[in-house]
Amino acid sequence: MRSESASDNSEERNASSESSGLAAILLYPFVQTRRFIRFLYDWVLSWAHSRYGVVALAALSFMESSFFPIPPDVLQIALSLERPKRSFYYALVSAIASTFGAAFGWYIGYALWQAVGGYFVPAIISAENMDKVSDFFREWGVGALFAAAFTPIPFKAFTITAGIANMFLPYMLAAAFVGRSLRFFMVAALIYVFGPSIKNWIDRYFGWLTIAFLVLLIGGFYCIKYVL
Numbered sequence: 001m002r003s004e005s006a007s008d009n010s011e012e013r014n015a016s017s018e019s020s021g022l023a024a025i026l027l028y029p030f031v032q033t034r035r036f037i038r039f040l041y042d043w044v045l046s047w048a049h050s051r052y053g054v055v056a057l058a059a060l061s062f063m064e065s066s067f068f069p070i071p072p073d074v075l076q077i078a079l080s081l082e083r084p085k086r087s088f089y090y091a092l093v094s095a096i097a098s099t100f101g102a103a104f105g106w107y108i109g110y111a112l113w114q115a116v117g118g119y120f121v122p123a124i125i126s127a128e129n130m131d132k133v134s135d136f137f138r139e140w141g142v143g144a145l146f147a148a149a150f151t152p153i154p155f156k157a158f159t160i161t162a163g164i165a166n167m168f169l170p171y172m173l174a175a176a177f178v179g180r181s182l183r184f185f186m187v188a189a190l191i192y193v194f195g196p197s198i199k200n201w202i203d204r205y206f207g208w209l210t211i212a213f214l215v216l217l218i219g220g221f222y223c224i225k226y227v228l
Contacts, residue, residue: 044070048078057090058097065101065176066108066156072098073187077199080191087188095181102149102159102176109163117164137165142175149179 047056057079061072072094080087137144141162148158155176162172190198 040070044075045078047075048082053079054090054093058093061094061097062101062104064156065098065159066105068156071152073184076184076187077191080188081196081199084192084195087192088185091181091184091188094184095177098149098155098180098184099173099177102145102155102180103169103173105156105159106163106167106169106172109160110166111163112160113164113166133161134165137162137167141165141167142171145172145175146179149176150183155180 044056044060047053047060050056053075057072057075060068060070060075064070064072076090076094079090145158145162145167147153148155159172159176
């Protein structure tokens with residue numbers, strides 16, 4: 001009996017070990033991606049104590065609008081906490097550089113589509129669906145770009161798609177500048193008024209705050225449209 005019990009326990013341990021090994025293999029890409037993102041996050045923060053912090057902020061804001069995964073708010077907050085009186089200056093740098101980055105994202109999408117669009121239509125996406133994407137950006141592009149620029153929605157996905165859909169570039173840049181300015185200046189105002197104590201609150205709730213603000217803004221426009 002003891003031998004059978006020991007054998008059963010051994011089989012259970014082996015099965016558990018095999019399951020753990022399989023889970024580790026399946027989760028490996030996600031774990032490595034998380035580590036890489038954390039490395040980039042720490043690297044971005046390291047520029048806060050450098051004399052090139054403003055240059056790094058401008059470069060990060062530019063890149064994040066087209067391909068970089070870490071939002072510029074991370075460095076903007078760190079710089080603003082070091083020098084709260086320059087909070088609005090850092091916000092302006094972020095907004096301007098991010099708008100130029102949006103133009104680069106638009107160009108990436110436009111150039112990419114010119115190069116490989118003939119392969120994707122109709123092999124990957126039908127001409128009808130591609131027309132729907134273009135129609136969406138013609139009708140709702142400004143609002144969509146503004147929402148992506150202001151909220152935690154990945155902005156780069158919209159700037160590149162706007163280029164693919166050949167959205168009118170000045171409209172896209174206007175939406176990007178207004179949306180990004182509102183976002184970065186809101187961060188600056190919070191830090192300027194509340195100081196270092198607001199950092200944890202921003203980290204935890206800023207995404208929800210921007211979404212709530214956007215909902216209220218859209219609701220206000222609808223009220224004006226239907227009430228007046």
